[in-house]
Amino acid sequence: MAKQTRASLEGIRLFSGVPEDNLADLEHRSAWHSFAKGEEILARKSTRREVFFVVEGAVSIVNFSASGREIAYTIMEEGEY
Secondary structure, eight states, X not given: OOOOSSOOOTTOGGGXXXXXXXXXXXHHHSOOOOOOTTOXXXXXXXXXXXXXXXXXXXXXXXXXXXXXXEEEEEEEETTOO
C-alpha cells in the first residue's frame, strides 16, 4: 500500500463541511495506522472500540461461518468509515 504524504481526514464524507481548523485538530488527535493487504483489522469477538476511517485503499468486510466458509459483506473504499 502506498504511504500517504500527510495524514488527512479531508476525503472522509462524514467530515465534509467541517471547518479546516477543526478537521486539523481531529487529524492531530487521531491514531494513524497502515495495514497490509489481507491483514485482519478487527476480529469478530474483539472488544476494540475504535472507529476506522478508510483514507487510502479499500477494506473488505468479511466473516466466517462455523464451517470456515467466508461470507463477504461489502468492500469499503476511501472516504468511508
